Amino acid sequence: MKPAPFIRHVPRTLDEALATLAEVAGEDGRILAGGQSLVPIMAFRLAKPAHLVDINEVAGLDKLADDGKFLTIGARVRHAAFHEPVTANPLGRLLTYVARHIAHYPIRMRGTFCGSLAHADPSSEWCLTAATLDAVMVAKSVKGTREIRADGFFDGIMSTHLKEGELLAEVRLPLLPPDGKFGFYEFSRRAGDFAMSAALATYRLDGGKMTDVRVGLGGAEASPRRIPEAEAELNGKAPGDAAFRAAGEAASAAIEPLEDHQTDAEYRRDLVKVVVRRALEHSLI
Amino acid sequence: MNKQKQKFIGRSVPRLEDRPLLTGQGRFAADVNFPGQWAMRVVRSPIAHGRLNGIDASAALAMDGVHAVWTFADIAHIPPIPFRLTGLKALEPYQQRVMASDFVRYVGEPVAVVFADDAYVAEDAADAIELDIEPLPPVMNATDAPGPFDAAQSTEPDVLRKGYGDVDAAFRAAHSVVALDLSVGRHSGVPLETRGAVGYFNEALDRLEMHGAAKVPHWNRDTMGRMLGRTRDNFQLFEGHVGGGFGIRGEIYPEDVIVCAAALHFKKPIKWIEDRREHLISANHSRQQTHRIRAAIDAEGHILAIDDEFFHDNGAYMRTHAATVPDLAAAMLPGPYRVPAYRATAHIRLTNKTPCGTYRAPGRYESTFVRERLLDAIAAKVGVDKAEIRKRNLLPKSAMPYALGLETLGTHIVYDSGDYGLLLDKALDRAGWPQLQQDIARRRANGEKVGAGVAMFVEKSGLGPFDDVRVEVQSGGSIELVTGAASVGQGIETAMAQICAETLGVDYTTVSVIHGQTDRIGRGLGAFASRVTVMTGEATKRASTKLRGRILKLAAELMQAEPAQLDIVDGEIVRTGGTPGPSMKLTDLAAARPGELIAEDTFESTHMVYPYGVHVAAVRVDAETGGVAIEKYVMAYDVGKAVNPMLVEGQIAGGLAQGIGGALFEEFVYDESGEPLSVTFADYLMPTAHEVPESSILITEDAPSPLNSLGLKGAGEGGTNPVGAVIASAIDDALQMPGAIVTLPVTPQRLRAICKKK
Numbered sequence A: 001m002k003p004a005p006f007i008r009h010v011p012r013t014l015d016e017a018l019a020t021l022a023e024v025a026g027e028d029g030r031i032l033a034g035g036q037s038l039v040p041i042m043a044f045r046l047a048k049p050a051h052l053v054d055i056n057e058v059a060g061l062d063k064l065a066d067d068g069k070f071l072t073i074g075a076r077v078r079h080a081a082f083h084e085p086v087t088a089n090p091l092g093r094l095l096t097y098v099a100r101h102i103a104h105y106p107i108r109m110r111g112t113f114c115g116s117l118a119h120a121d122p123s124s125e126w127c128l129t130a131a132t133l134d135a136v137m138v139a140k141s142v143k144g145t146r147e148i149r150a151d152g153f154f155d156g157i158m159s160t161h162l163k164e165g166e167l168l169a170e171v172r173l174p175l176l177p178p179d180g181k182f183g184f185y186e187f188s189r190r191a192g193d194f195a196m197s198a199a200l201a202t203y204r205l206d207g208g209k210m211t212d213v214r215v216g217l218g219g220a221e222a223s224p225r226r227i228p229e230a231e232a233e234l235n236g237k238a239p240g241d242a243a244f245r246a247a248g249e250a251a252s253a254a255i256e257p258l259e260d261h262q263t264d265a266e267y268r269r270d271l272v273k274v275v276v277r278r279a280l281e282h283s284l285i
Numbered sequence B: 001m002n003k004q005k006q007k008f009i010g011r012s013v014p015r016l017e018d019r020p021l022l023t024g025q026g027r028f029a030a031d032v033n034f035p036g037q038w039a040m041r042v043v044r045s046p047i048a049h050g051r052l053n054g055i056d057a058s059a060a061l062a063m064d065g066v067h068a069v070w071t072f073a074d075i076a077h078i079p080p081i082p083f084r085l086t087g088l089k090a091l092e093p094y095q096q097r098v099m100a101s102d103f104v105r106y107v108g109e110p111v112a113v114v115f116a117d118d119a120y121v122a123e124d125a126a127d128a129i130e131l132d133i134e135p136l137p138p139v140m141n142a143t144d145a146p147g148p149f150d151a152a153q154s155t156e157p158d159v160l161r162k163g164y165g166d167v168d169a170a171f172r173a174a175h176s177v178v179a180l181d182l183s184v185g186r187h188s189g190v191p192l193e194t195r196g197a198v199g200y201f202n203e204a205l206d207r208l209e210m211h212g213a214a215k216v217p218h219w220n221r222d223t224m225g226r227m228l229g230r231t232r233d234n235f236q237l238f239e240g241h242v243g244g245g246f247g248i249r250g251e252i253y254p255e256d257v258i259v260c261a262a263a264l265h266f267k268k269p270i271k272w273i274e275d276r277r278e279h280l281i282s283a284n285h286s287r288q289q290t291h292r293i294r295a296a297i298d299a300e301g302h303i304l305a306i307d308d309e310f311f312h313d314n315g316a317y318m319r320t321h322a323a324t325v326p327d328l329a330a331a332m333l334p335g336p337y338r339v340p341a342y343r344a345t346a347h348i349r350l351t352n353k354t355p356c357g358t359y360r361a362p363g364r365y366e367s368t369f370v371r372e373r374l375l376d377a378i379a380a381k382v383g384v385d386k387a388e389i390r391k392r393n394l395l396p397k398s399a400m401p402y403a404l405g406l407e408t409l410g411t412h413i414v415y416d417s418g419d420y421g422l423l424l425d426k427a428l429d430r431a432g433w434p435q436l437q438q439d440i441a442r443r444r445a446n447g448e449k450v451g452a453g454v455a456m457f458v459e460k461s462g463l464g465p466f467d468d469v470r471v472e473v474q475s476g477g478s479i480e481l482v483t484g485a486a487s488v489g490q491g492i493e494t495a496m497a498q499i500c501a502e503t504l505g506v507d508y509t510t511v512s513v514i515h516g517q518t519d520r521i522g523r524g525l526g527a528f529a530s531r532v533t534v535m536t537g538e539a540t541k542r543a544s545t546k547l548r549g550r551i552l553k554l555a556a557e558l559m560q561a562e563p564a565q566l567d568i569v570d571g572e573i574v575r576t577g578g579t580p581g582p583s584m585k586l587t588d589l590a591a592a593r594p595g596e597l598i599a600e601d602t603f604e605s606t607h608m609v610y611p612y613g614v615h616v617a618a619v620r621v622d623a624e625t626g627g628v629a630i631e632k633y634v635m636a637y638d639v640g641k642a643v644n645p646m647l648v649e650g651q652i653a654g655g656l657a658q659g660i661g662g663a664l665f666e667e668f669v670y671d672e673s674g675e676p677l678s679v680t681f682a683d684y685l686m687p688t689a690h691e692v693p694e695s696s697i698l699i700t701e702d703a704p705s706p707l708n709s710l711g712l713k714g715a716g717e718g719g720t721n722p723v724g725a726v727i728a729s730a731i732d733d734a735l736q737m738p739g740a741i742v743t744l745p746v747t748p749q750r751l752r753a754i755c756k757k758k
Ligand SMILES: Cc1cc2nc3c(=O)[nH]c(=O)nc-3n(C[C@H](O)[C@H](O)[C@H](O)COP(=O)(O)OP(=O)(O)OC[C@H]3O[C@@H](n4cnc5c(N)ncnc54)[C@H](O)[C@@H]3O)c2cc1C
Pocket: A030, A031, A032, A033, A034, A035, A036, A037, A038, A039, A040, A075, A101, A102, A103, A104, A107, A110, A111, A112, A113, A114, A115, A116, A118, A119, A121, A123, A124, A125, A126, A162, A166, A167, A168, A169, A192, A193, A194, A195
């Protein structure tokens, strides 16, 4: 469990970082952010990057700002930054609630929000959050800046549409409406483990009926995404058991479940029903 | 005023071991370094079963900093690793060589080793070694019909049979028969310190040393000495701090032998530290058994006979424990109950998986699960409560000592003492059983799936045949106690110091306990089978008593008194019974008679002692996800006499965590091709502080052992033994489906499938 040899570059500015990345990307260069996924993978030699571009010293990447429309999260912002709400908008409370489910305290002190998105684990809570809220990913390279919508960002298990030489410089999460509600639920085998399935829902109430409903699912398919079939069961309905169950059923039927040696499709579908319903129930608390 | 003589036995005094550990002064295997050492990296088979046609190490050997690569040819003169326990003749052809020769038989089997400047280079080089392995179909299932394992070997090297009484007659006469098919998953002890060994050949002294020894240093020294042509005088093992043993750490493994052979051959210090992935695929696995058990019962649920046939999946080789685990499973299965006739048939099976050994409560975690599932099934069959069915079948106190009529580990099983019914009552009382039942009924009425379980067991401890202890008052007045036992972190230094200090009349903090150093004492049996407190404890008592006599005799001469008029109180030799005259410090006596204040004694024992326990658990099941939350956990354990109740509680609490692991989380899973899937802590799930509930521990001393002077019984395995059984029982109850749980661990996937069947 000793990594293969590599060269670590420590740029101080974004330009320097992008230039270095452009230089080494072709020779299996990788960005090192919090290292909480990359370092274990290197220790197992599942990845043997020849170069690491360590972005932990890059000025400006620690941006964390609410401009009234978006919350912008820079590439150096750690999971732990969300331990307390970062904005008075309901999004602040949502992120705090979700963050608690990510790994363990020491990992949250180092792991980054953007690193989680770039790593694209199907069960990542931040990936689920970004997908559910239609986040905008801001990718930078020496060639310029590209904005990628969440539904065009993830590309299956641990894979994204980021291009060689691109740095995910920041992620913009749309703020929730001031009266926005959210609910989150995940099931994992132990506290801090990656979820076997997780759901995040947001909506507003309009005359007692749910509207602008978003239901996102993580850990159930190769990439997290919104489930329109579930949302359709909720929009225009009063929150409550019947609607929540129907949404769970719809989501369960709509997915292409991930399977592994111990988890068959049937179990995953069962879980999806439950996590969707429980996430919605959580929105009422 | 005469000072009060201090008692230490039975007190929860702080551990002597903790200071270095808490101040970062611990010295674990990886902390041992010698100048000029080479790092060793093991190249392991990536294939579960195959013909090893060739190994190309040329690229590795060409790398800077790489000194050598060894394959089978380099160690062909080293014999296979012999058996330490339960070494049946029929199993010998299945012993493991330290590297694979022409076949590989599990993923993780050593096929080559690299020696290099450091661990990084060694791993780079190991990556560059090319293996030519022709895959063969693997055997993955121990319950398949026996067949060839390879050309010369069978998948069933032996079948153990144990029993007594007329089982068939009992079944013919039975009112009814209860039959179950049960299995326990493959899991094992996973110490946080992985294995490690540092070999050093001291040419000046012609002495080979191995650092990083654990558990059984003397046996390992003698045995590896025979394998490598060294004698007990020119080969020494040194135990440092050990970050967890649990049965698996400290046995002789291929890597230990290779490290020593290489240190000798290259005359260079050789350091090998295992990584976690290696650990999970190459250190001993354990536990995987499938039982087909039947009980003949009468109308009231009294057991008339038990007939158990089981399949023990030992992986690809028979390692040092040989038949120990299935033997113990078969021998200890009857537990605390009266079983008039008994038959166990244990099929020892080979598969293309990591070889197995003992793990905390070996064979008993398995057979307690099976027996207690059986008791629950009998309760359901005759329609009585779980506690009641056990009471009906328990051996009464009046039956003690009770000769079971079975043998294990070279001893006859004779339960030395016990009041099983009393402990059951105490445990149920501690758990608030009637209230618990009411709460459960109320919550169930509200739709919650909650339930309670109870499980009982008899443990064994204090395996002989001997232990030696030497105690000496050193010139500064401190006491040195040398034993051939070992420390795996359980607190032996503290416990031995307590016994020695109270017997001698000194403070326990003045006693330093030396263990695990083969150059300090001629022989020793180490630490396993919850033996140390009993065997080393009694030897300590004896040696200390002898030393006390010697001290008083020598002091009497100097103090012009009779030894009978003297006593040792807090390190001072004083006159008793109001006899006037000055006292004398032990330090002064040691200075006056240098080298003379020393005594040695031995405790021999041909029988084990048998602690016993009861666990009670309450759980809540999430039927929609298959999740389980443990809401209450009570453990009652009779240890005869607790030298240090805090240490006993620590043993029990830690043991519970491991028991929960096997019940709900930990499993070495393989795919059909023999590829291990549980190779990191992300897929081999150890319970953490979140998953281990607060527990209530009741230590009792109702049945001191008559086999040693202090009444001691060991406490190492009682926290682990019945956990799978009691969790299964509680889950059944929560689901209101008697007998629902037949497989451990109860993963969410498995439990959800059971819930859906309803
Ligand atoms: C025990 C354990 C439990 C965990 N449990 C969870 C969990 O429950 N939920 C969860 O979501 N995560 C979990 N994680 C993962 C953790 O959240 C990681 O921090 C996260 O996945 C990656 O973030 P990082 O900053 O550490 O990225 P790194 O490990 O540094 O990098 C990960 C990958 O992303 C790339 N990368 C990083 N930053 C950027 C960027 N700005 N632009 C482009 N590429 C980039 C890297 O090159 C690398 O390929 C766990 C980790 C551990 C060790």
